[in-house]
Amino acid sequence: MGCYEEIKKRRAEDSDTSPDVLRELAKDWDWKIRQRIAERQDISDDIFEILAEDSDNFVRYITARNPKVTVSVLERLAEDEDTDVCDGVAKNPNAPAHVLERLAKNDYWGVRGDVARNPNTPIHILTEMAFTDEDREVRNWAAMNLHNR
Helix, strand or coil: CCHHHHHHHHHHHCCCCCHHHHHHHCCCCCHHHHHHHHHCCCCCHHHHHHHHCCCCHHHHHHHHHCCCCCHHHHHHHCCCCCHHHHHHHHHCCCCCHHHHHHHCCCCCHHHHHHHHHCCCCCHHHHHHHHHHCCCHHHHHHHHHHHHCC
């Protein structure tokens, strides 16, 4: 890593970095810098919006997993064409029920499995998943989540 990249990395991680600099770093050419911004829980909503549109699916995934990301960004990322990004939304501890309900119908069993394990998934969705999901693991995870409530 070059000197300039190291400076950007430090700025991306520094809690004293201004919102304007963070906003610029969220658009940096280096996905690793953008990832570091996406991991932060102290960024503004407009920076989350920038990261939700990132060309790199891993940056969008990290954004989706961030517990401070806005509901509007989670809603958008739940519609992402990349299943890993949808999986990140399903793993978010603050994902709202209506988003989890939508993801419970995702074609990919891994996304549905993370919905089944999410503590915010409504009981009626877990019940449906426990009895009707096509994947045995998803049914088991939903039943375990129901049992632990």
